Amino acid sequence: MSIEIRSLRNKVAVVGAGMIPFGEHYDKSFEDMLAEAYINCINSVDKGIDPQKEIEAVWYGTVMGPATGATVAEVTGLVGKPITRVENACATGSDAFRNACMAVAAGLYDVVLVISCEKMLDRPGGLIEAIGRAVPHYPWVYAITMPSAFALYATRHMHEFGTKIEHFAMIAVKNHKHGALNPYSHIRREIKVEDVLKSPIVSWPLHLLDCCPITDGAAAVIVCRADLAKKYTDAPVYVQGSGLATNPFLIHLRKSYVTMEPTVEAARQAYKMAKIEPKDIDFAEVHDCFTPTELISYEDLGFCKKGEGGKFIEEGIPYLGGKLPVNPSGGLKSHGHPIGATGTAQIVEIFWQLRNEAGKRQVEGAEIGLQHNIGGAGPQVSCVHILSNKLF
Amino acid sequence: MSIEIRSLRNKVAVVGAGMIPFGEHYDKSFEDMLAEAYINCINSVDKGIDPQKEIEAVWYGTVMGPATGATVAEVTGLVGKPITRVENACATGSDAFRNACMAVAAGLYDVVLVISCEKMLDRPGGLIEAIGRAVPHYPWVYAITMPSAFALYATRHMHEFGTKIEHFAMIAVKNHKHGALNPYSHIRREIKVEDVLKSPIVSWPLHLLDCCPITDGAAAVIVCRADLAKKYTDAPVYVQGSGLATNPFLIHLRKSYVTMEPTVEAARQAYKMAKIEPKDIDFAEVHDCFTPTELISYEDLGFCKKGEGGKFIEEGIPYLGGKLPVNPSGGLKSHGHPIGATGTAQIVEIFWQLRNEAGKRQVEGAEIGLQHNIGGAGPQVSCVHILSNKLF
The missing domain is CATH 3.40.47.10 (Thiolase/Chalcone synthase)
Structure with missing residues (x-):
């Protein structure tokens, strides 16, 4: 043995x-x-x-x-x-x-x-049953739903770091811009910051256009x-890192509302396994169920410092053509979020990108991609994978 | 590598x-x-x-x-x-x-x-939702439920091999007898064949006492x-074999109603991995959601020949003290069937048995135990593990 x-x-x-x-x-x-x-x-x-x-x-x-x-x-x-x-x-x-x-x-x-x-x-009926099992049940009586659970993180981030509603809107704009290039996207149209801000409030500060669709x-x-x-192929894609981590179920037991702890921990596991650092990542598919989730994940995945997510999007870094494209597929926001299938689809997108098969949304010269997918309100769990087109 | x-x-x-x-x-x-x-x-x-x-x-x-x-x-x-x-x-x-x-x-x-x-x-509500996802949906409109799906196997087995309703009842009697000795059992009372036969019909030939409880x-x-x-311990229990196999979802696409194909295949995988044969098994925890499931599984797990499940129980082989005790815990029938927890509980029972910690229901000299657990109507999947108290 x-x-x-x-x-x-x-x-x-x-x-x-x-x-x-x-x-x-x-x-x-x-x-x-x-x-x-x-x-x-x-x-x-x-x-x-x-x-x-x-x-x-x-x-x-x-x-x-x-x-x-x-x-x-x-x-x-x-x-x-x-x-x-x-x-x-x-x-x-x-x-x-x-x-x-x-x-x-x-x-x-x-x-x-x-x-x-x-x-x-x-x-x-099934959707309500499924979401019922993924939203903390005690706080649910106080009307905590998926959008409102994530909105708690958004407001705290705004309070602590001066993050603006416009920053969240910019993420929606970016992901729609990318998704419009993706023939597999659910919502293939570009939007503007003012479209997001004019759309109805779902749970403040989240507007309708800050939320991913039902796909x-x-x-x-x-x-x-x-x-x-x-x-099977001359161009395989290798799995170099994998991480999975949990939060407490009840959101009032969590340590922070500006950090999604399971993402920090899952990323730590994945980077350690792959023996690389955030700076080595060429592009990422990041869980953007609501735009603040993506913004906070820039920080939790180590792409920028805590509190600088707003600046990160403002400077255009996560755009296609930027220094570190995030969600070239369009993300959950534009590509769509068929809940149980989303993570696998992110792996598919990374496979295509690393093989230079992503068409108009191709990240040039991509060699290492990161996949990030969370589950449950807040989130409860986070999963991170790192893939490459070469053996390390 | x-x-x-x-x-x-x-x-x-x-x-x-x-x-x-x-x-x-x-x-x-x-x-x-x-x-x-x-x-x-x-x-x-x-x-x-x-x-x-x-x-x-x-x-x-x-x-x-x-x-x-x-x-x-x-x-x-x-x-x-x-x-x-x-x-x-x-x-x-x-x-x-x-x-x-x-x-x-x-x-x-x-x-x-x-x-x-x-x-x-x-x-x-949850139970109905969950069962809805585990029962073939097209046939469901013809009122196929869990008991009626398994009853189809029972009647076909009776037709082909002369298996009697009393054989099914004997399995209930055995498992209650075992379960009465188990302080962890849901239903700790002995029953007789006539109790089973007098209990209400759920889906012919299944009487109420042929069905496991809701636990x-x-x-x-x-x-x-x-x-x-x-x-951690001087008496570890080793995992020697594992198998998992599937059926088609739709019951009319299945090859047989007297054999549960996924059990045959999962058992094949597990025996092969463990490098042993059915005759080497000292006792088993077998999925008895309904008594015919256990009877047919005697055959599918290789404990006896196809068609001889009735004879197997009639001769007392699967009783405690018999040649090959099955469900010393009382099985799903008496110990209970909390659906997602059942398989893990079977492993716990085998752990106890292989460490000689099973009290009044101890299988004497048990060295190798088999665990068998199915899922979905008919079944759709079957999982088999083989465990031992010695390295092989």
């Missing part, structure tokens, strides 16, 4: 990735979306793959979809194979990916599939042993 | 285990149950453990409980640590354990916690690297 280094670094690769255009898919069933993402993923493998023969296990992410992997088995034809379902609220798609990577790193499987899908529309979507990736990756 | 054998065998150990007495806990919150199982688990570590310092990550299983690991973080004080939530319907507790074992086998963590909890009562419960285990296990 020899147990190895405590790291995924250089051990696991992504060799295929696909998603469906995000949007309001009243015309598609959960199964339709799953199938389309799966087929796109399989077809993306440069040198081809025989799924029945080569895919050994599946990690499946959904919040409100069918409870077990049986639907995935049926839709993909991978009947009989081990299918684990992971659900960690809005971080579901990332945590499914993380567990798949660990199984490959353990040497249990050579090639596995990660597939995530969420049908948000056409099922309001249907699905995404899938193929994960394999790094040493086998070249069998 | 060196990636190892495709097996957990001899690499992963269980060094602590605890649960709460299963039952109708109207007086306890989800958090209360979680805390009690956690404390019992921590206190069970013979040589002690400092959870804050030594537990590095958590796998959390629940179907209807809080969506993320934040509640677990808060209740246990393990705030900040990575907590993955796994949900695979009634196989949730086993699949959480499986993923925890893989992370340890990957060398990412030395010591992790698996904790599962389900509050079934006091929340009928609240929680359970937890500590998993660590096998080579570190002796730091």
